[in-house]
Amino acid sequence: MKTYRTAAQWLELLQQRSNFKGTNIEFCQHHNVAITTYYKQRALQAENQQNPNLIKARFQRYIITLYSDKSNHH
Incomplete structure (x- = not known):
């Protein structure tokens, strides 16, 4: 399952x-x-704070991969 977050949600x-x-690991798991x-x-947030006029279209949506059971049950 993938979850999308906007730049504002990441901030x-x-x-x-x-x-x-x-x-940090516990925070991420939570x-x-x-x-x-x-x-x-x-790192991207730090980069954007250094140069607030920097806007990149490819960073408008972020993908988080959530881990799940990938075994096949046939």
């Missing part, structure tokens, strides 16, 4: 991190986010 999620008492996606989005 809100990343802002919630400062109030979360656990590790929000069903892959840890690699979290770090990628955090």
Whole structure:
């Protein structure tokens, strides 16, 4: 299952991190986010803060891969 988040939703999620008492991994598990996606989005937010006029169409929607059981039951 894939979940799409807008840039604004990512910003809100990343802002919630400062109030979360656990590790980055625990935060990602709590929000069903892959840890690699979290770090990628955090880097993109930092880049956007350095250059707020930078808008890239390919970053308008973000994909998070949620892990699920991939075994076939036939």
